[in-house]
Amino acid sequence: GAGVSQTPSNKVTEKGKYVELRCDPISGHTALYWYRQSLGQGPEFLIYFQGTGAADDSGLPNDRFFAVRPEGSVSTLKIQRTERGDSAVYLCASSPTTGEQFFGPGTRLTVL
Amino acid sequence: AQTVTQSQPEMSVQEAETVTLSCTYDTSESDYYLFWYKQPPSRQMILVIRQEAYKQQNATENRFSVNFQKAAKSFSLKISDSQLGDAAMYFCARLITTSGTYKYIFGTGTRLKVLA
Numbered sequence: 001g002a003g004v005s006q007t008p009s010n011k012v013t014e015k016g017k018y019v020e021l022r023c024d025p026i027s028g029h030t031a032l033y034w035y036r037q038s039l040g041q042g043p044e045f046l047i048y049f050q051g052t053g054a055a056d057d058s059g060l061p062n063d064r065f066f067a068v069r070p071e072g073s074v075s076t077l078k079i080q081r082t083e084r085g086d087s088a089v090y091l092c093a094s095s096p097t098t099g100e101q102f103f104g105p106g107t108r109l110t111v112l
Numbered sequence: 113a114q115t116v117t118q119s120q121p122e123m124s125v126q127e128a129e130t131v132t133l134s135c136t137y138d139t140s141e142s143d144y145y146l147f148w149y150k151q152p153p154s155r156q157m158i159l160v161i162r163q164e165a166y167k168q169q170n171a172t173e174n175r176f177s178v179n180f181q182k183a184a185k186s187f188s189l190k191i192s193d194s195q196l197g198d199a200a201m202y203f204c205a206r207l208i209t210t211s212g213t214y215k216y217i218f219g220t221g222t223r224l225k226v227l228a
Contacts, residue, residue: 031214042116042203042218043157056213089155100147101216103157 002026004104006092012110013082021077021107025094032075033101034067035091043091049075082111114138116206118219125194126227132179133189133222135204142166145207146180147216148189152200160202163187191224199226 035043045059069075093101125131
């Protein structure tokens with residue numbers, strides 16, 4: 001079956017712009033996660049959805065970051081007023097309940 | 113503190129030889145899950161092996177096995193008969209399941225090079 005997909009694969013934007021990153025989880029997976037991976041680091045947790053609600057958003061770095069999952073499937077990570085420090089690979093993962101997480105290929109965000 | 117430490121930024125192994133990647137972690141919980149993920153240049157995180165802390169037996173998946181030392185909070189990955197396709201970044205991770213959350217804490221990774 002299809003795995004987790006993320007679009008776009010790469011995104012280049014200018015400082016101060018708004019960006020949206022999309023995640024399509026594996027069909028039927030109720031849990032969805034966003035992580036951010038900076039160069040040379042391991043992924044860092046951003047937010048966890050169980051169904052439509054954000055069960056844990058403690059990893060979002062500030063109020064410029066926001067994520068939604070309105071129908072309990074596709075999720076969008078939104079970043080306002082992007083800064084150069086936001087440049088990273090953004091990984092999405094999903095799981096059937098709350099066990100092993102299956103990752104997508106990530107979106108590489110570059111803020112110029 | 114919820115930390116996962118990988119002290120080897122880079123390791124090299126000759127093809128067909130065995131290599132061990134180290135990982136230590138912090139936790140006050142008695143039951144938890146540990147994972148090793150592989151990340152090739154494609155960026156896709158691929159699960160290599162998982163270990164449940166309440167199981168005393170070390171997990172094994174084909175050429176991959178772990179040495180889980182619960183008291184020492186150590187979780188090393190052994191790769192036997194290394195192949196060129198094993199070259200990648202390897203991340204150790206612990207699943208946090210307290211306070212209504214489910215999230216991974218990852219180490220900083222070990223880059224594995226396989227020499228022909």
